[in-house]
Amino acid sequence: MRETGLADSKSILLLEYMNVKELLSKIDGCDRVIIPLGSIEPHTEFFPLGTDKIIAERLSIELSRELHRNGKCSIIAPTIGYGLSIEWKKSGATVTLSPLTIMYLLTDIVTSLIEMGFKKIIILNGHGGNSEIIRVVSREIALRNVDVEIIVIDWWRLVSDIIEKYSSTGMFLHSDEIEISLLLYWGIIREEDIRRIEKYIVKNSRLPWQSGKGIETYASIERDQALIAYGSPDKANARLGEFLVKEFCKRASSIIP
Numbered sequence: 001m002r003e004t005g006l007a008d009s010k011s012i013l014l015l016e017y018m019n020v021k022e023l024l025s026k027i028d029g030c031d032r033v034i035i036p037l038g039s040i041e042p043h044t045e046f047f048p049l050g051t052d053k054i055i056a057e058r059l060s061i062e063l064s065r066e067l068h069r070n071g072k073c074s075i076i077a078p079t080i081g082y083g084l085s086i087e088w089k090k091s092g093a094t095v096t097l098s099p100l101t102i103m104y105l106l107t108d109i110v111t112s113l114i115e116m117g118f119k120k121i122i123i124l125n126g127h128g129g130n131s132e133i134i135r136v137v138s139r140e141i142a143l144r145n146v147d148v149e150i151i152v153i154d155w156w157r158l159v160s161d162i163i164e165k166y167s168s169t170g171m172f173l174h175s176d177e178i179e180i181s182l183l184l185y186w187g188i189i190r191e192e193d194i195r196r197i198e199k200y201i202v203k204n205s206r207l208p209w210q211s212g213k214g215i216e217t218y219a220s221i222e223r224d225q226a227l228i229a230y231g232s233p234d235k236a237n238a239r240l241g242e243f244l245v246k247e248f249c250k251r252a253s254s255i256i257p
């Protein structure tokens with residue numbers, strides 16, 4: 001296995017760095033594949049556009065390591081960096097797939113991985129806007145492949161009790177203290193970066209479709225609104241990020257067959 005740059009451990013297998021021989025020798029005893037899925041959209045003016053992509057990718061690596069520690073081998077497929085971010089288009093800083101494109105893309109990738117011999121397909125999603133479409137695709141593919149399990153993980157749902165306890169709104173939002181805590185933990189941003197977004201923080205704000213009352217109202221997001229930091233990102237801290245990551249990995253690893 002060549003140096004991957006991303007991984008510091010032999011327990012990490014990145015599909016794009018493997019050759020045919022390595023893949024064929026591995027796949028027999030290693031039929032789990034993780035597909036990180038993210039998005040490219042604004043996270044205030046200062047945090048990475050690829051925040052959701054970075055989170056999905058890093059969590060996939062940490063989860064793969066945890067699975068390995070529990071005797072469950074997994075291979076990580078190349079990250080799908082783009083997602084369904086149509087609501088954020090007016091920000092002028094969004095690259096989105098259209099709904100049909102992401103459906104076809106996911107279907108083609110998952111189908112190819114199944115044809116390669118993978119039996120447990122884990123889609124690790126970092127972006128709320130992708131959630132519905134992943135489920136539609138997974139249901140459809142599962143019907144055609146009876147011996148395959150498609151495991152869909154919206155990472156924040158697996159640790160929703162922690163988010164409820166530690167976030168100011170009790171919810172997972174956008175550019176909020178939860179996302180920012182993960183970025184701090186991985187050293188992607190620094191604490192002083194948070195001070196730069198103070199003017200973007202709108203306390204207790206929610207996205208139009210996050211009323212929390214069982215009714216979603218969809219509205220496009222105007223440019224200024226797209227740069228808002230929701231929740232209380234000034235409360236973000238690396239320790240919370242670490243706790244979320246560790247708990248996520250522990251829980252996902254115990255559930256994944």
Ligand SMILES: [Zn+2]
Nearest residue numbers: 051052174175
């Ligand atoms: Zn995000």
